[in-house]
Structures are given as structure tokens and as C-alpha cells.
Amino acid sequence: MSLAPLFRPIDVAPAYQKVADAIEREIVNGRIKPGDPIGTEHDLVRQFGVNRSTIREGIRVLEEGGLISRDSSRRLHACLPRYSKLTSRLSRALVLHEVTFRELYEASMTLEVASIEGAVERATEENLAELADNLLRSEAVVGDAAALAECDAEFHVLVAKASQNRVLQLAREPAAQLFYPTTEMIVTGVAEGGPRLVAAHRHLIDAIRRRDSEAGVLWTRRHLQDWRRGFEKIASLDRSVEHMYMEHAQAARRR
Amino acid sequence: MSLAPLFRPIDVAPAYQKVADAIEREIVNGRIKPGDPIGTEHDLVRQFGVNRSTIREGIRVLEEGGLISRDSSRRLHACLPRYSKLTSRLSRALVLHEVTFRELYEASMTLEVASIEGAVERATEENLAELADNLLRSEAVVGDAAALAECDAEFHVLVAKASQNRVLQLAREPAAQLFYPTTEMIVTGVAEGGPRLVAAHRHLIDAIRRRDSEAGVLWTRRHLQDWRRGFEKIASLDRSVEHMYMEHAQAARRR
DNA sequence: TTCGTCCCTTTGTCCGACAAAGTTAATGAC
């Protein structure tokens, strides 16, 4: 028979990890608020009683997690993790897991429909203004595939924002980051692509303004189906997301 | 007038960042495959021609991003980023952004319904076996709130897995990580909670087996509404997610 | 073969150092 568990496993995390955990705890607990300065590396050396190299390794961990960052003068301060930074990690993971466009399409269909429903229900005047502004800019660049694709991506971010649901905003982001880069290829390849895209956006804004949920859902579906039809002219939906999208995401992250 | 752009901005990233980027590129490009060993720190010192401290900072960045990890003997190797590790970062972000339970509830409603629809359509026998096994274990611990809550969380992970859609699996995870810890409180507080939860799971498995999408969606809705009713007996849906959940997530991450 | 021992490698941590860039304070001009 086995002995009764007298001892709990002891915590033997390396020092840099303990440093990172300690700072993380303070931030998550709210004792350090977003924007608050963390000390200099030398301060932390004194407080934790470990070497500066060790502190620096801990800092890298937190920095990568988006919990702290350095301002223009490279001083450390806590910050609210930006979704886009975190979700680019997830997009990368999806690429490495070789997910297919079919998976992206299906998930996006769900997430974008949910976004528009939320937006129809709760969009503010400010949200509508942002969307209208985006539409104007889209119409101006309807001939430029790259610029239009960027506008399209922003449009859907704005719709999600208008849903006032940050969980949804965050959940749709990894898929969107992989999904929308293809838009450029499609708009380039399909003659009617650009105008149809802008028309769909117009109908979506209209639906939000009229609080017409059915129309919103309908046009979101059509919009995505347009994407799908365009994509299938180029490649199979069952192809896995390619590494080229990763490069796109990398460039975006650095921006 | 301004001069024509003769020069592109030069890349002045710190060395540790360049090291991390270089290794990341190789992994994402597929030249280093998951499981492949990265060299020792000393190897990397030689290859990159920088100091070991610099290499180590770069390694911390990649490690935190889930792209590389150390095996039992602490040697470095590339790996497929685990969703759960990455999404715990997102959960943390949601806590810091002080999202409300209403947002979690609404998003989860969408995501779990999509999961069950996928599962009904595409679940394999193996998926069903896993779900059945989970149900058995749930029934065995129906009186133990903590154990039951854990089973519930696993159940929904398995449903998402059965949908065969990894994008969906990933998208639902951050919300689920914050959502399901409350299950324990609810099962404890509401007398009928445990049995109702297990009954819902039974109906869901049944719906998947019979490929009955409507029943699946119906019972998912009921299941979530049960959660909501239980939760509202304890607190307002508009309360922001508390820091206590963060601690829960931290403990889980360390496991 | 299996076990234990010795040696080498690797990691985690420490110390001290320095150049570059930023910050602060003091200085001088108006």
C-alpha cells in the first residue's frame, strides 16, 4: 500500500519564473494598475535579491505575455494586454496546426453572425460613425485590392466592436487574422469582387442602423459566401492555411 | 517638397528579439518541425555570434509564446503550441479588461451552440466514447461540486473536439476558462444543479449519437440557461469577472 | 546484464564591465 501523502510537491520553479509570477500576481490582483511604472531593472534586482540577468529573463516573459511593456524611454510599466498582440500568437498556432480554410470559414460564419447580431442590438452612434467612415474609405479604394482588403478587415473589427462584447471581439480575432488576408487575392482574382464587397458592407451598416437583425445576418452570410465562392476559384477549402499568411501576421505584429 | 524615399527604415530591433524572430521563422516556415531539437544555448551562441545572456532572453520569449519548450532534461526543442497555454493568456487579458459575465454568457452561447452543431455533424465513434466516459465519471462524482465542475469543463472541451473544427476549439477556450470555474459555485449553491447538469450532458451525447442537431442546440441552450439562472442567484450578470478566476487559471496553467 | 562511479555537458545564476541612449541638473545666454 502507498503511504498517506505527507508532503506536497515543493515549488522548484527557476528564479526568473518566480520573478515573473510575482510581478504578474501584483498586476492581476490590481495592486499594480495598467500604466503604473514597474521599477528599473536595478530596483527589481534590489527588491528580489537576484541578479540583473535573472530579472531580465523574467521581464522578457512578462513582456511577451503583454502584461508589461516599455515606453518610449524604455522604462517598464504595466499595461492592459492588447488583444491583437495576443491573438497573433493564436493565429500562428493555427497555422502550425495546419487548420484548413473550411474550418476558418465555418468558425468565422458563426463568429461574424454573432458579431452582427450584437452590433444590431447595441451599436452606438459612434460605432455607426466609425463604420460609415470605413465605408467611405473603402469606396475610395475599391480598385486597389490590398487597400480594400485592409478596409474589409477593419470593417469587421468595427462590427465586432459595435457588439460591445469583448469576449466575442477576442474570439473572432485569430480566425479573422488568417481569414481576411485572403481577401486581397480574391478581390484581385474576381472582377466583381470589390464592388460586391463594398455593397455588402453598405447593406450591413444599413441593417445595423435600422436595427434589422435578419438583414444583418442575411448580408453577413452572403458576404462570407461571396468570399467562399471567390476562394474556391483559387484553391480548395480543404487546403491548410499556408505559411504565407504567417508572414503577413508577423509583419502586422511588428507594426 | 519632401525627398523621394531613398532609404527604407532599418531594422533596429535588439539582438535578443532578432534571435527569437530568427528561430520563430524557421519553425513557422517548417524548416524546424515540432519535436525537432534546437541546439544547446552554447550552439546558439556560436551560430548567432552573440552572448549567452542574449540567447537566453530570446529563448524566454519563444518559450512564453509556446513555440519551443524544454523536455525533461531541459533541452530545447520546437513544439506545437498548446491551445490551453496560449488561451490562458487571453483569459487573463479578459480579466484585466474587466469583462462581464453577460459578455461571457452571450459569447459562450454562440460558441457552444456552434460546437454542438459541428459535433452532431462530424463526431466520430472515438469522440462519442470519450464523451460517454466523461459522462460515467460525472455521474460518479455528482455530489462533489469541484470534481463535477471539472468534468463539466472537460465535457465541453470534448464536444468542441468532436466538432473537428480546431478554430472553434480555440475560439471558445478563453471564454470557457473563465466561464466554467463558476460552475462549482453554482452546483454547490443550487440543490438540483448537479443532477440537471449531468442530465443535460446525457441528452447532448444522445443528440450527437442520433445526429439530431435540433436536440443538440436545444439542450445546449438549456444547459447554459441553467448556468445563468444558477449564477443569477449568486451575483449579477453584469458583474465583471473577478480576480479569483484568474487565480484558478494560474493554478491550472502550472499543472 | 545491471549497477555504481567518474567525467563532461548543460542549465540557471551570479559578478563585473561598457557603450549607447535617455534623463536630470547645472550652466550660460537673452
Added chain:
DNA sequence: GTCATTAACTTTGTCGGACAAAGGGACGAA
């Protein structure tokens, strides 16, 4: 007194070297 300039100090990024602890491998003994 205000503003610009310079000098002194601080902080970061990087480097070199060092050492203890733990792991892995080779070697020989039972």
C-alpha cells in the same frame, strides 16, 4: 526670469567570464 546648451548621471542592451547543480554517457565491477 525664461530658454537653450552642456555636463553628469542613470538605465538599458550586450558582453565576458565564472561556478554550482543536475543530467547524460562511458567505463569498469559484480
